[in-house]
Amino acid sequence: MEAAIKTIVTTFINSSRGKDNLDSKSFQKLVQKQFSGTMEDTDSSSAIKEMQRGLDENSDGKVSFEEYLSLIGYVANAMSERKCGSNADAS
């Protein structure tokens, strides 16, 4: 599990190249590279822009580490709920 946390942190750091925030270009790259297997519409840049606007709490046009984590948390929760749901169906 420590490895998973490390992955979450290093993925952000690699995409931001050491900066504090992701600009929209790097955010788009990150989503396409990392979430294409999980989320729909990752190939549409307008959908990603829409998502970025939703995440952008302080409206600075960038995605901070905290804003990035809220996306991870959201997706992980959705994945978990789906998993629980399918378990309940199976039993």
Added chain:
Amino acid sequence: MSNRVQRVHVSLTHSGAAAGAVPFYKTSAALLSHFCSDPALLHRIGLPQPCKLKQLPAAMPSDLETAMQLLITVFHRYAAKDDHNNTLSRRELRLLMENELSNFLKSQKDPHTIDKIMKDLDANGDGQVDFEEFVSLVVGLSVACEQCYQTHLKKTARQ
């Protein structure tokens, strides 16, 4: 809710002093309170509810997807140890932290760390930690890691 999370300060470094005390759940409560319970936000992020996850898991998951899968698997592995299969009891949380976060726990000198974390994570006070509450632990640890990294960067830049 935000008061609840700002009480705990832990440091990830073994020396304890190097990076200073990091506000542990500084952001997690604020994050959780909206990304989990506010349906309007799901629309704002462009993910209608129920969100547009793909029906089938990817054949070649990315690093990040693998990491998220792992978090879910770990959570459910420990959650299944008693009757409440979708939540962690205090005992299960202790087991999870001892086995999965041993390096983190080693840096904690306070023997009550786990009790404090349990109290802080259990947002609805039912004595059980559900997955949403568990995610705030992951968020807190990730923020702490990132801050350690930034401190490290600044230190190396100064040298």
